[in-house]
Amino acid sequence: MLRVTSLFCGCGGMDKGILGGFDYLGHYYAKLPFEIVYAADNDPYAIKIYNDNFTHHAELKDVRDIMAHELPDHDILLGGFPCQSFSIVAQNPPRLGYKDEKGKLFFEMVKVLKEKQPRFFIAENVKGLLSANNKQAFPMILREFEQAGYHIHYKLLNASEYGVPQKRERVFMVGFRDFDDYFKFQFPSMLPERVPxxxxxxxxxxxxxxxxxxxxxxxxxxxxxxxxxxxxxxxxxxxxxxxxxxxxxxxxxxxxxxxxxxxxxxxxxxxxxxxxQSFPLDFQFDSVSDNRQYRAIGNAVPPVLMWHVANALAEIV
Ligand SMILES: C[S@@+](CC[C@H](N)C(=O)[O-])C[C@H]1O[C@@H](n2cnc3c(N)ncnc32)[C@H](O)[C@@H]1O
Structure with a gap:
């Protein structure tokens, strides 16, 4: 089992995907060899949903208050770091990218990587990250991750090409501490069918x-x-x-x-x-208001898309 730390875990879309072991639209997404040893987010409603759905516990915490050396040892760091400031939808106020407070939160991932040196990390963000700050934000982010000691594969994935009934384009960055792992990894190939x-x-x-x-x-x-x-x-x-x-x-x-x-x-x-968003039917959202549900759901990484990425990683370990 590979141990996972999940920052910005939200209601757990990424986490559901990396664990696997769920049904969605008549297909079983097999359990994957990962276990979550630490998860945190600063949204109490997302955390409530998360804790209603997993046997492990997520913490309500601002990641800026996390002391990296106090985190449990882990093999993979996950982070769908906040994207509002990178999104092209968020043009008003204009896109500030990494100069904005929220845009800086990916540094919290870098801080943990430097201190804990897990074997892998998976970061996810909106497509707008690729062009933010006159295309300067993305290379800067890659450089920061590289300086923390990682080789990086990145790819823009469209959820609709991986069994999710939604056109949702997101950038995935997968980081490898060891060159051998980096050399072996390939992003999953797109599936032939689209789900209506x-x-x-x-x-x-x-x-x-x-x-x-x-x-x-x-x-x-x-x-x-x-x-x-x-x-x-x-x-x-x-x-x-x-x-x-x-x-x-x-x-x-x-x-x-x-x-x-x-x-x-x-x-x-x-x-x-x-x-x-490809959450399985038994994933419960009901303990918070409709508004809070929409927010947590809309922020999530589709579990089925994440499952495909995590499965590709599981194939090389
Ligand atoms: C894109 S969402 C992540 C979604 C999650 N990975 C999933 O798949 O469900 C970004 C998350 O970052 C959280 N967040 C924003 N600022 C934060 C902070 N300072 N500390 C902790 N979490 C924060 C938000 O509450 C939100 O849940």
């Missing part, structure tokens, strides 16, 4: 008025434009557009994906958002 959104929908949600937009909201939208902006009403036969952390505030005038059911528009329920 219809498999992630919950028929129950069609029966609940609270997910539908009111006639007033639809009239308001139609006053601004002649018809619904294309690309927002999702094609059920294709993977869904990206599920974001602000789905709770989805409006008909924004850019978030919505559904058309007959003649009516509705938002996704949190359970559907979780399904689209």
């Amino acid at each position: 959104l219809k498999f992630a929908l919950d028929a129950q949600a069609n029966l609940d008025e609270k997910w539908f937009f009111s006639p007033k909201a639809v009239e308001g939208m139609l006053r601004v434009r002649a018809k619904m902006n294309k690309g927002r009403v999702q094609d059920l036969e294709q993977p869904c557009n990206t599920i974001s952390a602000h789905l709770a505030k989805v409006s008909l005038n924004g850019t978030d994906p919505v559904l058309m059911i007959g003649e009516r528009y509705r938002r996704f329920s949190p359970r559907e958002a979780a399904n689209i």
Whole structure:
């Protein structure tokens, strides 16, 4: 078993994926040879969801308060470090990238790597990381990781190419302390089939008025434009557009994906958002409000995508 420390663990999308041992849309994702020895995040609601779903315990903690030398020894460091400041969606205020306080949080990963020197690390971030700060942030981040003693493979992966019914592009950086490991590792190959959104929908949600937009909201939208902006009403036969952390505030005038059911528009329920993110059906979110659920779900790394990356790593150990 390889021991994992998970920083910025959120509700545990990455962690569910690296552990494996779950069903999703009729496929069993095998248990992988990893165990989590430490996990932390500073969002109490995400931590509540996390601790409802794992047998090990995650800590509510700001990673800047973690003393690296106090962490348990581990073989892999995980970190989907906060991405808001790198995202192209977050243009207002403009993208500050690594100069912003949140953009600096990846240094906390670097600090742990320098002190603990685990054999591997896996970092994940939005596609915007590649172009942030006039394309200077990403090479700087790679350099920092290299200076901590790591060889790095990175790749932009689209979740829809790995069994997830969602077009979600994320940069994965996998770091190797030992050159032999670096030499052997290959990112997983994309799968031949795409999973359509219809498999992630919950028929129950069609029966609940609270997910539908009111006639007033639809009239308001139609006053601004002649018809619904294309690309927002999702094609059920294709993977869904990206599920974001602000789905709770989805409006008909924004850019978030919505559904058309007959003649009516509705938002996704949190359970559907979780399904689209490839969380297994027995992963529980119910102990926090809908808004908190949407936030934690939208922030997560899709477990199935993470499983494929972790499985590729398991193949070389
Ligand atoms: C992109 S999300 C990570 C999602 C997680 N890896 C998953 O797969 O579910 C980034 C996380 O960083 C957390 N975060 C932001 N600032 C933090 C800080 N200073 N200390 C600890 N966690 C922080 C947020 O609460 C959020 O859960």
